[in-house]
Amino acid sequence: MTILEFMLAPLMACLLLILINVYFGIHVLKREIIFIDIALAQIAAFGTTIAVVIEHIMHEGHAQDHDHSGDSILAYILALSFITISSLVFSFLKNKKISIPLEAIIGISYAFATTAAVIILDKAAGGDVHIHDMLIGSILWVSWAQVLKLLIVVAFVGGIHFVFRKKFTQLSDSYHNNNSKIKNSFLWDFLFYLTFGIVIIEAVNISGILTVFAFLILPAAFSSMFSKSxxxxxxxxxxxxxxxxxxxxxxxxxxxxxxxxxxxxxLGVCLVLGALFKRFTKINKV
Amino acid sequence: MIENLIFLGPPIAACVVLAGILSYFGNHILTRGIIFIDIAIAQIAALGTMTGLLFGFAEESFSVQIISYGFTILVISLFAVLKSRKMAISQEAIIGILYCVALGLALLLAEKISGGSNYITKTITGNILWVTWKQVLYTLIVVVAVGAIHISYSKKFIQISENIRDKKGAENKRFLELLFYITFGFVIVKAVFIQGIFLVFILLIAPAAIVRLFTANWKQRFIWSWVIGILGSIIGIYISYEYNVSNGPAIVCLLSTLVFLAAFVKVFLKLFRREPLSKIVNNIKE
Structure with a gap:
């Protein structure tokens, strides 16, 4: 097998992930809710954990080996409903209404989802490996079926965001502005978090929390140094x-x-180089 | 019962000591909007420890601790100095990038050290039940030293935190900023070693967030967040003992549930208070 054949599926997956994550990354940077992706990923994982436990209880007595990846329909439904609930909470507890930043609420949900999963599983066998896998995933072993699924999700969510792009960008641009008058901002916020969550479920399955986080923040931060559009x-x-x-x-x-x-x-090195480059061009101009 | 009390003595003492200093710092962190700083610091400290392991020092040896503290203080000083300059992206974004790159490096190193990924898990969960009186004493010394510094500069620190988004006059505050971040880094490294990332994170953010919902007065914020942090830890340990769940996660779940309850109570209170007013206004308009 040549390298190209082997690498084509991972490369396609990477490109799709970057495309959607750069877009969401700009939103996330503007709203200053940097860690939302880690939180949503962990909340989805909490749903999956519950699904694993439920399946375990239902199949007690049967000698059945169930996989930890939680590929079942029940796992997906539970993950999605947890994402929906937290999207509601995040849009409801916006900065304007309460005096603490949304990032704090996000962080607390993150800690809650993680430790609650730990309590439920109570150090299930192979926990170390599981945590390691969840962090960096295994994008090299992505299958074409997974890439196709990702393509569908990205096209679907991207489509929604393209059609309503004005609404979404307006909302994030004026996120910290207390006097902005956008109609139904609650609903649009909810839709934003929900679509983001749907992408995150798929993305984390393929490439792990940390890679998704990097794709989300680093390219968007890099581009913020060079343009505002x-x-x-x-x-x-x-x-x-x-x-x-x-x-x-x-x-x-x-x-x-x-x-x-x-x-x-x-990506980190590129970011530093970009910042240095910007600084020097600035000095030269002065 | 008395045997259990003796067994639970050091963990409870450690929680009380750390809850005190962490909830104090939490108020600053929340006001500055740099929620995830402790996770980033913990990750950098872990990276330092792993570098030490790579050089062949023993895990709990003095040299490893020196490398770990050195690493942390170096990075956090850079952060404190650089952040006062004009930045296109928010501080929280820089924290996210630091965290991401540090974890990426740690994962690369983990491949080279035997039991490396086990080490990554260990930083996440901590092991508060196995804390000794000696460790509690060391922690107390660190806490007292840091506390003394902060009491003598308390007014200035509050001033800086409140005007953090104000870019004017950042230059002459650089020394105080450095002092703030270095003391904070020291406490976090010490605390994460005992309690693990999540417990430290929640003790930092949750009490401060609950109190901030209801008052903006710094003195009250300090006192009440202290009370909530300490009570939360003790009740959490009691629950974990009574229902036989691990105690770190028990405290985290307890405190985070409290935050959500408090936030919703606050929002509803506000809604009810505003409802009659807006109705009156509408009636007048009609």
Whole structure:
């Protein structure tokens, strides 16, 4: 098998993930809710955990090996309903209404979802491996079926956001502005978190929490240094992410290192270089 | 019962000591809007420890601790100095990037150290039940030292935290900023080693958030967050003992549920208070 054949599916998955995550990343940076993706991922995982326990109780007596990945329909439904509930909570407890930042609420939900899952599983066998997998995933082993599923989700969510792009961008641009008058902002906020959550469930399944987090924050932060327009930022972020993940996959193949940390580090280096470059051009101009 | 009390003595003492200092810092962290800073610091400290392990030092040895503290203080000083400059993205975004890159590096290192991924899990959960009186004493010394520094500068620290989004005059506050972040880093590294990331995170944010919902007065915030943090820890340990669940997660779930309850109570109170007024206004308009 040539490297191209082997790497084509992971590369496609990376490109799709970057495309949707750069877009959401700009929203997230503007709203200053950086850790929302980790929180939503953990909340979805909490749903999956409950599904595993329920299935275990229902199938007690049968000698049945159930996998931890939670691919069953029940797991997906539970994950989705947990995402829905937390989307409602996040849109309800917006900064304007209460005096603490939404990021605090997000952080607390994150801690709650994680530790509640720990209580339920109570250190299930192989917990270490499970945590490790959930963090960095295994994008190298993604199948074409998974890529197709991701494509459908990205097209669906991307479609919604493209049609209502004005609403969504307006909402995030004026997020910290107390006097903004946007009709039904509660509903749009809810739709924002819900669609984001749907993407996160799929993305984390494929590439793990940490990689998704990196794709979300790093390219969007990089592009924020060079432009203010949404379109330019999406393009800059996407091109950066695409180049870095192509190189990352290639090096990971050649040097036999895990691909996710490699991509994250390269993105981090690019960000620092970008910041330095910007500083020097600024000084030269002055 | 008395045997149990003796067994639970050190964990309870550790929780009381740490809840005191953490809920104090929490008020600052919440006001500054840098919610996830402790998770980032913990991750950087863990990275330092892993670097030490890579050089072949023993896990609990003095050299490893020195490397770990050194690493943390270096990064956090950089953060404190750099952040006062004009930045295109928010501080919380920089924290997110630091966390992400540090965890990526740690995962790369974990491949090179035997039992590396086990170590990553350990930072997440902590082991408060196995804390000794000696560790409690060391923690108390750190807490008293840091507390003394903070009491002598308390007014200035409050001033900086309140005007954190104000970019003017950031230059001459640099020393105080450095002092704030270094003391904070010290406490976090110490606390995470005993309690694990999540318990530290929740003790930091939850009491401060609950109190902030109802008052903006700093003195009251400090006192009440202290009370809530300490009571929450003690009740959490009691629940975990009574119902036989692990006590870190029990405290986290208890305190985070409290935050959600408090936030909803606050929002509903506000709604009811406002409802009659708006109705009156509408009636007048008609």
């Amino acid at each position: 949404w379109t330019t930022r999406i393009i800059v972020g996407f091109v950066l992410g695409a180049i870095v993940s192509a190189f990352g996959l290639y090096f990971s193949w050649n040097m036999d290192v895990p691909v996710a940390p490699l991509i994250i580090l390269m």
